[in-house]
Amino acid sequence: MTAVTGGFGLLLPEERADAAALVRQGFGIPREYFDRSVELFGPDVMRGLRAGPETGHAGRLVACAAVWPMDQWFGGRPVPSCGVAAVAVDPAERGRGYGTALMRGLLEEARAGGAALSVLYPATLPVYTRLGFGRGGVSFDWSAPPAALSDGPPPADGWVRRADASDASPLAALRRTLLTTTNGLVERNEGLWSFALCPDGAPSDVYTLGGAGGPEGYIAVVPPADRKLTVADLCLLSPRAVRLAQSFLAGYRAQVDRVSWRGGPDDALVLLAPERGVRVDACDDWLLRILDLPRALESRGYPPGVSGELVLDVSDALIPENSGCFRLRLCGGTASVRSLPRGPDSAPKAGGRTDEAVLSLSIAALASLYSGHKGPHALRQVGLLRGGEDAVALAALFFSGPTPWMPDRF
Known part of the structure; x- marks a missing residue:
């Protein structure tokens, strides 16, 4: 059925509670997490779709999503893109085409604003494939016993130093080298940096890794819980940085049974792991849409x-x-x-x-x-x-x- 819509556009302040309810119903995301996200990305990140007069509830919010500009790197160069998240439709109104209408509005707006690409993680494939999205890349969840990551002391010519989790500028400078040598990574804004370094709202523990020439990477970890250690973010630019990170994580062997981190198919920690036990816990596809x-x-x-x-x-x-x-x-x-x-x-x-x-x-x-x-x-x-x-x-x-x-x- 084709949706009859009353309008697509910026989410109005008085619609924020309704949007938070749609996101909670669609993804189980609590209100405090929704509010934190909007505050980090700014109120202009949210878009809404309202029902038309023919529905009997004209003007009521029936769908919402978040969209923001960013660069995504391919072939060593940044491509103007837009990220899309939290696409939610009122459960009572599903099957009426509101999700498609909302996405059409988002994509048209982004293209008009200069975006060449759009990227998202899909909750369902059919809607997005009909809109011209294709599989663009992957995100792996890796894990291993800490002892499987290193079988020796750290490099004698390397160092590990604690860093300030509230200042991502030096980390962004290191990560930029990674952007130019891989495909698919996005240039993080303040919101994405906050999610990377403070995944639960609280700052993670950040350490830079390097040698005589200066920093060669960083690693951020969430304090251990339930015998597990989560790596919130990492960037390893040299063999020495990889070995330093491996030794650092192996040092948690007395406190945790397993270390988990997010990476790609050619993950450095996996390639240099000296012992068996590294496994893939999850692999998610993200979708890409060429707008221009x-x-x-x-x-x-x-x-x-x-x-x-x-x-x-x-x-x-x-x-x-x-x-x-x-x-x-x-x-x-x-x-x-x-x-x-x-x-x-x-x-x-x-x-x-x-x-x-x-x-x-x-x-x-x-x-x-x-x-x-x-x-x-x-x-x-x-x-x-x-x-x-x-x-x-x-x-x-x-x-x-x-x-x-x-x-x-x-």
Whole structure:
């Protein structure tokens, strides 16, 4: 059923309690956590959808969500994006299309505001896949007995020093190096830093790790509870920092039975763990939506040694400007994009060329290719992409790089 709506827009102050109730009903999030989030991100983060007059309760809030601007890094460059969280619909009004209408409003607003991408963690897949979201990357929950993380003393040339959890500036400077060498990490604002370092509202214990040349990473831990130690956040930029972190965590072997942390598929602590016992407790997919195709492709970075041209024949049922044929030209790690006209047979007009490398795919499949979460061979194997061997091989080079991951959950 198509929703009849009375309006999408900023959440009004008098609607805050109603929005908090929707979020509690949808996700079990208590009011104090909702209020803390709004205070950290600012009141302008919330959007609402109201019922129309035809429903009999005109103007009543029936759906809400949080949305904020941020940069997400791909290929060593920041791409203007918007994060979306806490998408909640009144349980009595579900199935009427309100969630879709709310998301349409969010995406249109974000695109108009300059965002090239939108990213979220889905509570359900069908709604978002219909809106053009594709799987963009992963977030792993790892855990291990502390003794499994280290089998020797810390590096003699390293140090571990306590830091101030209320000042994220030096930590952000360290983390920026990580942003440029991985795919999918987001540039944290004050709210995301607070969630990372104070996951339960109370500051975690933060330590920087380094050597003679200065800091090479940091680790933040929540005080042990119930024989468990939770790593709230970590950034390890060198082998020495990894070994220091391993020794630091192994030092809790008398107090805890298990250490847990959030990371990616190629997690440094896992790669260098000397003993068995490390396991994956959870793996969540996050979704990516390309809002402005030319801007998204031109904003991200690419392998510097790769050059060439690839034609993308893209379908997007929600944003017409993203549908059509686009020539992606790559040179020196940067891209340029030009829209191509279609011929009478709906095929891209290649200016008389017959050697064009052409890929045909949906905007959702392009999101997975764009982030590097799924390569063109895997997408073609399951029918999400069509193209010849030359085009697929070229796309594999264009979008090669580290597997995208993101520890922040929202």
